[in-house]
Amino acid sequence: MNRQEMFELLEKVLQKVTVPDTTLRLSESRSATVRFGQNRLTQNMDSFQRKLCMRLGKDLRHIQLTTHCIDTEALAELVAHGESLLNTAPEDPEYVPPVEGGQEYRSIDDWDEVTAGMLLEARADAAKTAVESAAGRDMEAAGVAEASYDRTAVATSTGNMAFHRKTGAEFRLTMDAGEASSYRALRSNAWSDLPVGNAVEEVLEEADLAKDPAEPREGSADLILEPQAVGDLLYYVIYSLNARLADEGITVLEGMDGKRVTGEKLTLSSRLDGPVKGRPFDDEGLPCTDLIWIGHGVLRNMLCSRYWAKESGRKPISSPRCFYVEGSEEPYENGLAGLGSGVLVRRFWYIRLVDEKTLTLTGMTRDGVFEVEGGRIRRPLKDFRWNWNPLELFERISWLGVPERKGWFQVPPMVIRDVELS
Amino acid sequence: MRELAQRAIERLEDLGAEYGDVRLETTNTEYLAFRNGRPREASLQNTEGLGVRAIVGGRWGFASCSGLSASETDSVVKRAVDVARSGARVSGPSVDLCPLEPQEGHYDGPYRQDPFEVPRERKLDLLTRAAENLHAPSEVTMSYASLWFERNNRIFASTEGSLVSSTLIFSYPFLHANAVDRGDAQSRNLHCGARVAGFEWIEDMGIPGLAGRIAEEAVMKVKAEEGPTGTMDLILGGTNLSLTMHESVGHPTESDRAVGWEANMAGRTFLSISDQGNFRYGSPLVNLLADNTIPYGLASWGWDDDGVPGQKWHVVKEGVFQEFGSVRETAALIGRKSSRGCCRAQDFSHFQINRQPNLYMVPSSEPVSEDDLISDTKHGIYIEGRGSYSIDQRRLNFQFGGDFFWEIRNGKKVRPLKKVIYRSTTPDFWRSCDGVADERSFRTMGLLTCGKGEPVQAARMTHGSSTARFRGIEVRGGR
Numbered sequence: 001m002n003r004q005e006m007f008e009l010l011e012k013v014l015q016k017v018t019v020p021d022t023t024l025r026l027s028e029s030r031s032a033t034v035r036f037g038q039n040r041l042t043q044n045m046d047s048f049q050r051k052l053c054m055r056l057g058k059d060l061r062h063i064q065l066t067t068h069c070i071d072t073e074a075l076a077e078l079v080a081h082g083e084s085l086l087n088t089a090p091e092d093p094e095y096v097p098p099v100e101g102g103q104e105y106r107s108i109d110d111w112d113e114v115t116a117g118m119l120l121e122a123r124a125d126a127a128k129t130a131v132e133s134a135a136g137r138d139m140e141a142a143g144v145a146e147a148s149y150d151r152t153a154v155a156t157s158t159g160n161m162a163f164h165r166k167t168g169a170e171f172r173l174t175m176d177a178g179e180a181s182s183y184r185a186l187r188s189n190a191w192s193d194l195p196v197g198n199a200v201e202e203v204l205e206e207a208d209l210a211k212d213p214a215e216p217r218e219g220s221a222d223l224i225l226e227p228q229a230v231g232d233l234l235y236y237v238i239y240s241l242n243a244r245l246a247d248e249g250i251t252v253l254e255g256m257d258g259k260r261v262t263g264e265k266l267t268l269s270s271r272l273d274g275p276v277k278g279r280p281f282d283d284e285g286l287p288c289t290d291l292i293w294i295g296h297g298v299l300r301n302m303l304c305s306r307y308w309a310k311e312s313g314r315k316p317i318s319s320p321r322c323f324y325v326e327g328s329e330e331p332y333e334n335g336l337a338g339l340g341s342g343v344l345v346r347r348f349w350y351i352r353l354v355d356e357k358t359l360t361l362t363g364m365t366r367d368g369v370f371e372v373e374g375g376r377i378r379r380p381l382k383d384f385r386w387n388w389n390p391l392e393l394f395e396r397i398s399w400l401g402v403p404e405r406k407g408w409f410q411v412p413p414m415v416i417r418d419v420e421l422s
Numbered sequence: 423m424r425e426l427a428q429r430a431i432e433r434l435e436d437l438g439a440e441y442g443d444v445r446l447e448t449t450n451t452e453y454l455a456f457r458n459g460r461p462r463e464a465s466l467q468n469t470e471g472l473g474v475r476a477i478v479g480g481r482w483g484f485a486s487c488s489g490l491s492a493s494e495t496d497s498v499v500k501r502a503v504d505v506a507r508s509g510a511r512v513s514g515p516s517v518d519l520c521p522l523e524p525q526e527g528h529y530d531g532p533y534r535q536d537p538f539e540v541p542r543e544r545k546l547d548l549l550t551r552a553a554e555n556l557h558a559p560s561e562v563t564m565s566y567a568s569l570w571f572e573r574n575n576r577i578f579a580s581t582e583g584s585l586v587s588s589t590l591i592f593s594y595p596f597l598h599a600n601a602v603d604r605g606d607a608q609s610r611n612l613h614c615g616a617r618v619a620g621f622e623w624i625e626d627m628g629i630p631g632l633a634g635r636i637a638e639e640a641v642m643k644v645k646a647e648e649g650p651t652g653t654m655d656l657i658l659g660g661t662n663l664s665l666t667m668h669e670s671v672g673h674p675t676e677s678d679r680a681v682g683w684e685a686n687m688a689g690r691t692f693l694s695i696s697d698q699g700n701f702r703y704g705s706p707l708v709n710l711l712a713d714n715t716i717p718y719g720l721a722s723w724g725w726d727d728d729g730v731p732g733q734k735w736h737v738v739k740e741g742v743f744q745e746f747g748s749v750r751e752t753a754a755l756i757g758r759k760s761s762r763g764c765c766r767a768q769d770f771s772h773f774q775i776n777r778q779p780n781l782y783m784v785p786s787s788e789p790v791s792e793d794d795l796i797s798d799t800k801h802g803i804y805i806e807g808r809g810s811y812s813i814d815q816r817r818l819n820f821q822f823g824g825d826f827f828w829e830i831r832n833g834k835k836v837r838p839l840k841k842v843i844y845r846s847t848t849p850d851f852w853r854s855c856d857g858v859a860d861e862r863s864f865r866t867m868g869l870l871t872c873g874k875g876e877p878v879q880a881a882r883m884t885h886g887s888s889t890a891r892f893r894g895i896e897v898r899g900g901r
Contacts, residue, residue, distance in 0.1 A: 032505075035773075035876055037683035040514030041481055044505050047771045049471070049488040064465035068488035088542045090461040090550070120508045128512040142685035144876045172876070174686040181685070248563040249602040349689075350812045354823065354843060357607040362821050362843075364814040366689075385812075385819055385845070387898075 001028055001050070003163045006153035009070070013054065014155060016079045019086060021057030022157040023098045025283055026050075026070075031148035031168075032118040036127045038142070039135045046118065053283075056082045057098070060091040094307045099285045101158035106287070110166035110277035112190035116149045119169075119191050123147060126196045130173055133200050139207060141200075143173035147191060154285040162281045171196050174367065175207040180380065182206035183347055183367035185228060187405055189277065206346075210368050213380040216421055222342035222398075223416045224335055224372065230325070230414055231406035232348040233390040236361055237268070238323060241293055243304040243314055252359040252391065253299060261299045262394035267326040268294040275403070275410045278320030288320035297395075327403040327412025335399050337375035339415050344370040344377065354387060362387045386422055393419065423448070424587075426495050427579040430474055433499040434581055439476040441519065442502070443580040445727060446472045446490060447770040450538060454545060455568035456553035461546075462566075473770040474502040480516025481509030486771040520753040520760055522730060524583030529724025531590035532717045533620030537571035540621045545569055551630035552597060558634070561601040561641045567633060569624065570594040570616070576723075584729040592720070592882075593619050594870065597633050601640040608840050610640035611825055613661040613807040615868035617718040617884060639826060642838050648899050649827060649842030655802030656844055656892045657795050660865030662824050664885035665808040667781060668869065670848040671703075671710055672885070674817035675737050676764070677746035677756045678776035688874045689815025692848065693743065695756050701743040704852030707890075709784035710738040712747060714763055719780035720868045720882035721766070727774035730763035737781065741853070749776045768879035775875050782886035785861040792863045792889040797833040803842055803897060804828040804835060808867070810843060821845045845896045857891035864888045 001009070010024050028050045035043035052075070053066045065082045067074065123145035134141035148168040155161050169191035174183045182203045186194045225233075240246075246253040253261065269292045272278040281287050284306070292300045301317060309316035336344070351363035362385065369381040399415035423446045434442030448470040455463040472495060473486035483506025485498045537545070553567040572592040579585045594616035600609045612632060617623060658666070674691040678684055681695075693701065704710075714721050714732035725731055728750045736744045746756050749765035767774035796804065807825025814820075827839040846854075866886035873880060 031877065033877060034509075036512070037678075037685055038681050041509050041512045042683045043484065043773045043775075044482050044509050045484040045486075045773050046501050046505050047473075047484075047486040049486075049771060051469075051488065062464070064463065066465070066467040066469070068469045068471060070489070085464075085466070085542070088546075089464050090546055092461040094457075094460060094462070120505065121511065124508045124511045131512055131514065140682050140685065142682060144686065146877075172686055176682065176685045176690070183686070245564070248600070250564055250600055250607045349815055352810050352812045354810045355841060356609075357605075362810060362812045364812065364819065366815055383814060383819075385814075385821060387821075 001151065003153070006151065006163060007161055010153055010155035013075055013079065014157060016076055017056065017157070019056050019058045019083055020157065021097050023055040023284055024155045025053040026153045027150065029148065029150045030118065031146060032120065032123065033144050033146040034123045034127045035144045036131055036141060039131045039140050041127060054078065054082060056086055057095060058086055060093065060095045061086050061089040062092060062095050063089050096306045098156040098158045099160055101160055103160045103285060103287050105162045106272055106280045108164065108272055108277050108280050110189050112167045115147050115167040115169050115189065115191045119147045122191060126171055129197060130200050133204060134175055137204055139204065140176045141173065142176065144170065146170045154281060154283070156285050160285045162285050164280055166277065169194055171199065173199060173203055175203045177207045177211060179213060180207050180210035181367045182210060185406060187407060206368055209377065210380040213382045216343065216369065216381045216384050218421065220418050220420050222339055223419050224339050224342060224344045224413060225416065226346045226413050227404040227406050227411045228347045229345045230411040231409040232351060233393065234323065234325065234409055234411060236351065236353070236359065237390050240359055241302045243302040243312060244308040246302060247312060251356055253302065256299045259299060260297050262294060262297045262391050263397050264297045265397040265400060266294055266297055266394045267292065269324050270320045270322050271324055272320055272322065274322060274324055276322040276324065276405055276408060278322035282318035286316060286318050288318050291317065321408050323409045325403060325411045327400040330401055332401050332413055335401050335413055335415050336372060338399050339372055340375060341373050343381065344372050359389050359391055360387060361390060384421060388419070423490065423577050426472065426490060426492065427577050427585065429492060430472065430495050430499050431579050431581055433496055434476055437499065437503045439478055439503060439581060441477040441581055442475060443578060443729065444472060444474045445770050446577045448575045449572060449769065451570065451572045452538065453568065453570045454549055455566065456549055457566055458564060459553045459557035471770040472498055473767065473772070474498050475773065476502040476506045477517050478503055478506035479510045481506050482517055483509065484773045517751060518754060519750040522582065522750060525586050525725055525729050525731065526584065527586055529588040531618040531722070533591045535621040536591060537593060537621040538573055548624070548629055552633040555630055555634040556597055556599050556637050559601065559637050559641045561603050561644060562599050562637055563602045564600040566596065566598040568596045578725060578727060578729050580729055586725045586729060588724045590618055590723065591620055592616050593621065593623055595624050595629055597636050599637045599640040601644040603644040606644055608640060608644040610636045610643055611807060612636060613825060613867055616720060616870050617868045618720060618722060619718055643826060643840050646838040646840045649803065649839040649897065651898050653894050654897055655799050656895050657799060657802055657804045657830065657889060658892065659806035659889050660863065660887040661807050661867050662805045663783065663887040663890060664867035665811055666822050667710070667783065667885050667887065668778065669811060669813045670817060670820055670851065671737060672778040672781050674848065675746050676776050676778060677748040677752040680746055681752060681755050684874065687876050692816045692818045697743055698745050702741060702853065703738045703743045703849060704741040705855045706741045707858050708738055708741045708852050708855050709736065710781060711784055712737050712779035712781050714779045716780050716884065719884040720870070721780045721884065726763040726765040727767050728761060728765040730761045730765065733763050735762060747776065747779050752776060766881055768881065772879045777874065777881040778872065778883045780884045783858065783888070783890065785864050785888040786858045788860065790857065790859045792859050795857045795859055795889060795891045796830055796835065799830050799891065800832060802830040803839065804830055805842065818847045820848065841899050843898050845898065851892060851895065854892045854894055855890055856893050859888040859890065861888060
């Protein structure tokens, strides 16, 4: 469905509703993924879904219904059913009516028409490149080549109508050489942006370099984290940027508004039209905006629901689903040279909270750890477990490189001084 | 739905698929949640759709679509076949499924009270009382109480002549209390997870009373001393050992990891195919059974998404690794003639993959109580419930926490603790097991969100264990 068709359907549903408060979200998504492993295709998929989510409210009562049945008769039944259920819904003192009318939404161009065509042959060719390259080097390739699109429309009984569409292209690859491996995740809104061939060659070389790893040394070391590793850690910092959980004393950010939470070198922001595009509105139709979350180490903003904003005197803030860490224009080699001696980490794995109150995390390294000496990679190391607090790590950043896209993040490689290896 | 299934199979044959199957599903869910003792969410979801798998030219193709209609069925079948044809561009062996006799039948998961027939007022009354008890102590600054129910109707049909269906009702109560004291915050939770059962299960367990206990223990935990560091004995309750078992036995014994198909995402396994039947996984007391026929088990579906019937087998017998869990495509690759029926998809929109079965540790057949294990322990920690969890991609190096901890001194629980984590490697840990209690302490935990695959899909399974003791494990403070 295009924008016009989605709006027309939402208007029809709004006309059927008789209770005062309605928020509707109509979404349509398609994703096509070629998956490979053990140097063979293992899956080849193309999935489509269309879904309507309807939130009805009256006084302090509210209910949410979601359906895949999107025809006129089914929608009339859905509305009638929802309205009847509303009478048995309990009163919720935290209920907030739909977003006030008159909201303005930015138009974010995150669409690539070619990628929206699902690229059946190009994705298979990418898999072929990976599989055949690995087989020729006595390695095993595993990964995915994926194209996707999403269209979302939101309408409220207060008169807001919002529409956004985006495409996604991803190529993720592991080259496995027994005890050694390497990994790359490429992502853009356009398949043509992804340097698949180069990535395959680089990952093969990296996996080769990772063979015969030594035990890492005990004690502390300086680290150089590649962008993938930085993004893996950053996820948990963003998870903690929740105003209500901080105010309830549960997270590490309790009472930290306006205070230093990391070193000055860290600035974390969201720019809707930046290198990673964001969503212009949330599921309720609240506009998302450009924001600085942590500016030169100082906590500036946290996510805040509309209810908690009213209670705490903050602004309501939703996640724009795009996060940017400022870096520099210095090439990666400068970071390695500046590191001198230390440990290079390409990626982390299975990171989990150990203690939410202190933001202590645990995790493993994966797909490439190396000892660096004199600014050069000296030898591969075995994976190790760590227990770290990412805010403390970001306190000790001494160098930032050029940001790269990793999922919803655009993050630079970084050098971190004096980290305890456990 | 059966007519649409038949139509899809005919279209697959018309389009020349060497093999094909279709899954059609309708799913209803209801979710009721309270936060901080106040109603937070009431939501209903009705979803439906179909997913079609086809082999053409030795390559898989899969397509899915929400909604159920004849025209959508035709369109999805054609897309699946077109997708499969595009795979011809990539070299490699053809898909080879192990033999399966055509299956026919219907499976109903057991329940006494359909939660969708229970008046909402009754569910809300129960939840209101639980939510109030959970949030009663002044130290509890955040609490969450919820009930979730699902009814799933599913049909599987294949071009080999199978036509099976199932109706399953899932129920899931959740309680969480977070207490704050002197600059610290600690949580306590209900850990039974979900199961195939009706509303009677929720009522029978007495949610309001459990909520009161959980709130009290959250306060006790936040005021407790932090755990010690060192090497000591662990006595693990079934709700703690269930997660450790899931990560360190369930995942490494999945056949798709052994052959390398998950290398890019969930990872591989430290086990090799030749380890079947001879690798010393644990002490002779360790017997781990996979069982997709347990009535309440979340992976007991009658037939899996290959159409293979649910089965029961030893994964580890008297400490020795026996066999990987398999699907029709991996069975031959790991040296088996038939599949163990571990093929499941999150829903109609996902390609079915190798998933963990229901898995539990067999209780001692001798009379051994939890107290017997404790009284025979000089210095150790008793742990129940799940906490922090992390394991490397080969499933060897792990670190786990828990939800509630007691220090054991000279055979007695002497004081509650907080911030305890334990570390080991998988074989070292299971080989250190020197005591397993009998069925009196057997507890289960039903997981709904085991993530695996690309795109990531969630799978369900039930784990269980009696209390067991593990000697000489590294323990650290979880700070």
